[in-house]
Amino acid sequence: MAPPRRSVTRVLLRAPAPADREEYLAAMRASRKLHRSWLAVATPESFETLLRHVEDEHYEPMLVCRREDGAIVGFINISQIVRGGFQSAYLGYGAVAAYAGQGYMREGLELVLARAFTELGLHRLEANIQPGNRASIELVRGAGFVREGFSERYLKIGGRWRDHERWAIRAEQWRARRRSGG
Numbered sequence: 001m002a003p004p005r006r007s008v009t010r011v012l013l014r015a016p017a018p019a020d021r022e023e024y025l026a027a028m029r030a031s032r033k034l035h036r037s038w039l040a041v042a043t044p045e046s047f048e049t050l051l052r053h054v055e056d057e058h059y060e061p062m063l064v065c066r067r068e069d070g071a072i073v074g075f076i077n078i079s080q081i082v083r084g085g086f087q088s089a090y091l092g093y094g095a096v097a098a099y100a101g102q103g104y105m106r107e108g109l110e111l112v113l114a115r116a117f118t119e120l121g122l123h124r125l126e127a128n129i130q131p132g133n134r135a136s137i138e139l140v141r142g143a144g145f146v147r148e149g150f151s152e153r154y155l156k157i158g159g160r161w162r163d164h165e166r167w168a169i170r171a172e173q174w175r176a177r178r179r180s181g182g
Contacts, residue, residue: 009107011073013062013115015054020063020072021047027072031097039094040157050077057081060089060120064108066099073099076112078125087123089116093139100135109143117171124171128154128164137165144177145169 016024021044028035028042040046053059060078065071074095081089091112095105116122127145129136141147145167153161 009111010067011064011104011107011111012067013076013108013111014065016047016050016061016063016075018051023072024063024075027096027098028094031094031100034097034100035094050075053077053079060115062108062112064104066104071099072096073102073104074108076105076108078112078116078120078122081120081122087121089120089122089125091125091127091140093127093136105139106142109139113143113169113174117174122171124168126166126168128166130162131165137167140167140169143169144173146173 024047025042025044050061053061058079058081060081062076062078063072064074064076066073074093076091076093078089078091093105093109113125116125125145126148127136127140128151129140131137131150146169147165148168149166151164151166154164155162
């Protein structure tokens, strides 16, 4: 059963800024064990790419930050936004190890879904997750995503092609879930 929706979350979303560089990179370095083979290692170059994506209409990079002190607890990116008849995008994310398992990413994901299906006007979001990444699968499942399929050798991470499960949620599924209090 999903936890009750909070009227005020403990987190906020904001775009990454140059001033976040050191905190973000240190948090991602400290989270390597948590991310293992699930995510590519964050580098200064990848952070610069993240900053460039802030200005790109096909991306929505967001930091998930605690309201109480502004600490970065994770990131969630909406990427490869396709408009027209598709209105779809991909979702990528990662928690900061020091804050993992405390529900911050769940709250952040709920905010991202609200933004995606209202402000951004998207119809569908897809998350591709390696089958062994149980925490990530539980995160999206808890937010209402549905497993749509399996993609062999889908994405190259850490120098290896890795299988992924394809999870997605559509705007109407999200709206129905919100109406039901789920």
